[in-house]
Amino acid sequence: MGKRHISLKDLAEELGVSISTVSRALKNHPDISAELTQKIQQLAHERNYVPNPLAMGLLRQQTKMIGVIVPDIVTHFYASIISGIEEIANQHGYFCIISSSGESFQKEVESVRNLLKARVEGLIVCLSQGTKEFSHFNRLIETEIPLVFFDRVPSGLNVPTVTVDGVSAVKSIVHHFYENGCRRIAYISGPEHLSITQNRNRGFREGVAECGLPFEEDLLVSCNMSPGNANAAAKKLLAQPKLPDAIFGINDTVAFAAMKEIKRQGLKIPEDIALVGFTDEFHSTVVDPPLTSVTHPTFEIGKVAAGLFFKLIEKGGSFSENIVLQTELVVRESSKKKR
Structure with a gap:
């Protein structure tokens, strides 16, 4: 045979x-x-x-499979969320098929199509950086296929979501900088269409206002969150006649790129420029100086997203529920000014 x-x-x-x-x-x-x-x-x-669980599931119209789509499967951020999803899935007798969009809209569309061909019962998704329209998800909603989003979520869709309070998180960063004597606080942001960018930009503006500082347009620059583009954004900030005395990045990848450029130009962290990241990847603890960063409850995000998925399964329809979790600012040497 x-x-x-x-x-x-x-x-x-x-x-x-x-x-x-x-x-x-x-x-x-x-x-x-x-x-x-x-x-x-x-x-x-x-x-x-x-x-064969798939063949058995097809007979029952229930395959016990969940499709999970993430921008990448390399970073600890997404790996930890997937672990949270899998824990709850296993408790329900389900297992996950993981697909990476590679930050590509087209790959995300293909992932949706391929996972549905594999007969998953529904999807748990973090949007790719390239996703600006959601027709490939609208079809799932119309046919009542369970669909949950986390972290980067779409606007205007009647679906459950799990996010963190990005506004409060960034306000805490700005206040932390201010309390350490920083007055020209710069921010390297992400693509404007992403929900995380919109929330963190709002937090930046509100945090600056709460500290009684003027909002300066040239201190907010955007990038596509790749290391090369983030490096170019950092160069733009460091080319200003009056240097910023603090920079934070929309994620740790951006902050690491800024750290590299700051050092390349002979400036010291945090003496000349304080630095903060976002997502608190493992590398935050091993760079020099260790990077202050906002840590996410990643495992909890995964568990909550999976919980919403099974709520959809039980209800047999669609609903909108937006769960917002809190973050924590983990202070390390990169942002503590020596007075």
């Missing part, structure tokens, strides 16, 4: 019985004689037969 998986049909043909007889014997059904049951189970053991 080669190396393909052994099926019920293979066992039935070898024994000259029906597929249903084999199926019932493997479940110790009383209608099948003890002798035949033993014979079928012995053959299944010898042939290393393993039940």
Whole structure:
């Protein structure tokens, strides 16, 4: 039979019985004689037969599979969220198929299509950086396929979401800088269409106002969150006649790029420029100086997103519920000015 998986049909043909007889014997059904049951189970053991959950699920119209789409599967941020999703999924007897969009809209569309072909029961998604329209998700909502978003979420869709309070998080960064003597606080932001960018930009403006500082347009620059583009944004800030005395990035990747450029120009962190990141990747603790960053409850985000998914399964329809979790500013050496 080669190396393909052994099926019920293979066992039935070898024994000259029906597929249903084999199926019932493997479940110790009383209608099948003890002798035949033993014979079928012995053959299944010898042939290393393993039940196919997908085939069984298709018969019940329930595959017990969840599709999860994330921008990447490399960073600890998404890996931890996936772990949270998987914990709740396992408790419900489900498992996850993970797909990375690679920050590409087209790849995200393909991921949705491929996961649905694999017969997942629904999707848990963090939008790619390139996603600006949601027609590929509207079709799922119209057909009541369970759909939950986390972190980067769409606007205007009647779906459950899990996010963090980005406004409060960035305000805490600005206040932290101010309390450490910083007065020219700069921010390297992300693409304008992303929900996380919009919330953090608002937090920046409100934080600056609360500290009694003027809002200066040239202290807010944007990038596409890639290291190269973030480096260019940092260069733009450092080329100003009057340097900023503090910079924070929309994520740690951006902050690391800024750190590299600050050092390249011979400036010291935090003496010349204090620095703060966002998402608190593991590398924050091993760079020099250790990076102050906003840590997310990533595992909890995953658990909550999965909880919303199963709420959709139980309701058998769609609803809108927006859960907002809190973050924590973890202060390290990169932002503590030595007075």
